[in-house]
Amino acid sequence: MNDTILRTTKSVCPKCLEQIDACLIEKDSCIFLQKSCKDHGNFDILLSRTPKLYKELDQFYFAISNNKATVPEYELWPTYRCNIDCTICCFGGQNHEMQYSEPTCADIEDFITEHSQNFYIISGGEPTCRDDLAEIIKTLKKHGKAVTINTNGLKLTDIQYLKKLADAGLDRVNLQFDGFNRQAYKELRRKDYLDAKLEVIENLRSMKIQTTFNATIARNLNEDAISELIDFAAKNDFINGVNFFTICFLGGARGWSDDKYIMPDEIVDLLEKQTNNIINKNNVYIFQKLHLAIKAFLKHKWCFYNQSYLFVRVKESYKPIDRFLNFELAEPWLNKYAKAYKSSGALSSIYLSIAIFSLFLNIRSVFIIKEILIKSISYFFKTNKYLKGNKFFSVSFSTGCDPYKFDESIVQNCQNEIIAPSEETESLVNIGSDGLYNMSLEKRHLNKIHSKNRINNN
Numbered sequence: 001m002n003d004t005i006l007r008t009t010k011s012v013c014p015k016c017l018e019q020i021d022a023c024l025i026e027k028d029s030c031i032f033l034q035k036s037c038k039d040h041g042n043f044d045i046l047l048s049r050t051p052k053l054y055k056e057l058d059q060f061y062f063a064i065s066n067n068k069a070t071v072p073e074y075e076l077w078p079t080y081r082c083n084i085d086c087t088i089c090c091f092g093g094q095n096h097e098m099q100y101s102e103p104t105c106a107d108i109e110d111f112i113t114e115h116s117q118n119f120y121i122i123s124g125g126e127p128t129c130r131d132d133l134a135e136i137i138k139t140l141k142k143h144g145k146a147v148t149i150n151t152n153g154l155k156l157t158d159i160q161y162l163k164k165l166a167d168a169g170l171d172r173v174n175l176q177f178d179g180f181n182r183q184a185y186k187e188l189r190r191k192d193y194l195d196a197k198l199e200v201i202e203n204l205r206s207m208k209i210q211t212t213f214n215a216t217i218a219r220n221l222n223e224d225a226i227s228e229l230i231d232f233a234a235k236n237d238f239i240n241g242v243n244f245f246t247i248c249f250l251g252g253a254r255g256w257s258d259d260k261y262i263m264p265d266e267i268v269d270l271l272e273k274q275t276n277n278i279i280n281k282n283n284v285y286i287f288q289k290l291h292l293a294i295k296a297f298l299k300h301k302w303c304f305y306n307q308s309y310l311f312v313r314v315k316e317s318y319k320p321i322d323r324f325l326n327f328e329l330a331e332p333w334l335n336k337y338a339k340a341y342k343s344s345g346a347l348s349s350i351y352l353s354i355a356i357f358s359l360f361l362n363i364r365s366v367f368i369i370k371e372i373l374i375k376s377i378s379y380f381f382k383t384n385k386y387l388k389g390n391k392f393f394s395v396s397f398s399t400g401c402d403p404y405k406f407d408e409s410i411v412q413n414c415q416n417e418i419i420a421p422s423e424e425t426e427s428l429v430n431i432g433s434d435g436l437y438n439m440s441l442e443k444r445h446l447n448k449i450h451s452k453n454r455i456n457n458n
Helices: 051-064 105-112 133-142 159-168 182-189 194-206 225-235 251-255 264-274 281-297 327-340 345-359 363-367 369-380 434-457
Strands: 004-012 019-027 030-037 041-048 073-076 119-122 146-151 172-176 210-217 239-246 306-314 317-320 392-398 417-421 428-433
Touching (some): 019 051, 030 051, 041 051, 041 264, 051 327, 105 133, 119 133, 133 159, 159 194, 172 194, 210 225, 225 239, 225 264, 225 306, 225 317, 225 392, 264 281, 281 306, 327 345
Parallel strands (some): 073 119, 073 417, 119 146, 146 172, 172 210, 239 392
Antiparallel strands (some): 019 030, 306 317, 306 392
């Protein structure tokens, strides 16, 4: 069977980071990102084992992509410091060497008063390394922003410290939590942090702080965590999501073997298998179309490498959202929406309206329609209520750009824009998309290695 080219793009060589041509191809019943460097040879990066679904979603995504769309939230990096040394850190230990001036609360306030984004994720680095984190949160809340922190959680074992952040107005915690496998922590984080993480979870529960787990999944290490974390989330209504991330081969993670490589699409495969097909991959893909269509309608950017799904809590268990909505009726209208999107805004809006109406032609939808309306209205009017509530919890399957899977066509729609100190100006600025910034860090890392090698050779 001949290989079929789906589309062409630009990428980089994983070894030298030089820009090279690339293409998505279908071969051996899989989808690959294929590229070749004149100095370092050929690379085939597995993207999906379900070519029909992947091709349909890829075509849908680019039919409604809009490079002029905006990002709905900003990642604020007030520090590059961290209190642990993960083996998979994209900085590769460089965060300890960065000499940027950290922005003051006044710097942050100056920035946010000039920008309309209402949702901020305080990240970095480890944000709890900032002694004035509570003041940063207060500053954001003073201007009506919804505030989430990305954290490894070690400082949140101190419940008084957590209370201080909550009193400042913290809306949600994205907790780095890789599951219940102690060996996974040793390999990913260099130390077994499970007991500390469980203590943090109890603190978050006792204070009723909305929590999302950020879990990194590596092949043949902690894949079992996928269904375990979803089961755990279903039984704990202060948890409103689980984000599954795959390893990005950047910085420190360059030392990992490429047999640990896994893409988000394969995490969906694992979830389907681990739940005995309670989760149906075809329905996950229809949900992506719905999610992408709504993002396009709102003119919000969204990364193709970030897929998501929604679950409904039923007692202490869960059911996938497709049990309550009519995906089968909605999908044809979503496809019509994508075809009309760039040629007729009015017609595409009609198709999207029909698709959404079709979803509710399921008798079970009456059990969730109130919650859907509250969250939808809250998101549209940019209030923090969409971060709260316990009827639903979301699951996402994500990866970041690294030299292996970098796809220039996708990175143009990166949904994450980083607000951090600039190396040139030492002021707080929008330094660009997460994907491009990761690549700039990797080039910096590679240049350092080359410089050291030249010194050693001399």
